[in-house]
Amino acid sequence: MRVKNLGRVLIISAAALVAAGAAAIGEECIDKTAAQHANDYPTVTRADYIYGCMLANGQTRDVLEKCSCSIDVIATALPFKEYEEAETVMSVRQRGGESVAFLYAPAMQEKIKNLKRAQVEGEIRCF
Known part of the structure; x- marks a missing residue:
């Protein structure tokens, strides 16, 4: 037993x-x-984001740290492929006209919303 x-x-x-x-x-x-x-974001993409962020918020060491923190938060929230797609859609939409009308479709709007949510999360955590 x-x-x-x-x-x-x-x-x-x-x-x-x-x-x-x-x-x-x-x-x-x-x-x-x-x-x-x-870590799937290329260095040039991170640098470009930080550069634009610093132009918008000031060019101090404190802002550099906050902007780099912000892109790190975005990178954890959004895969690079989705980030790149949303950035491309936003960039091309600035041209305007009929040729970019498809970029206002709900699927494209959702990509932009996801990026903006990630950016807001970065601002909340870092600024």
Whole structure:
């Protein structure tokens, strides 16, 4: 009887260890994905954002730190591909005219809204 109980205890313990290991691996994958997400922005894109931010907010060391913090927050909230698409849509829409009418479609509007939400989050956290 004791051998049966010991076997059950060992099986349950092994299952718990496997589950804990799987959870730890899952958390590690999530952390790596978030880190990759935040680091997939090219340096020139980050620099361009910071440059524009500093032109709008002042050219001091304090503003430099706040602007770089802001792009870091945006990078964690929005994958680079989505950031790039929204920036492109906003840039092309400035031309105006009939040729850019499709850029006012709901799907394009949503891309811009997502970028603006990320920018607001950056301003709230950093400024």
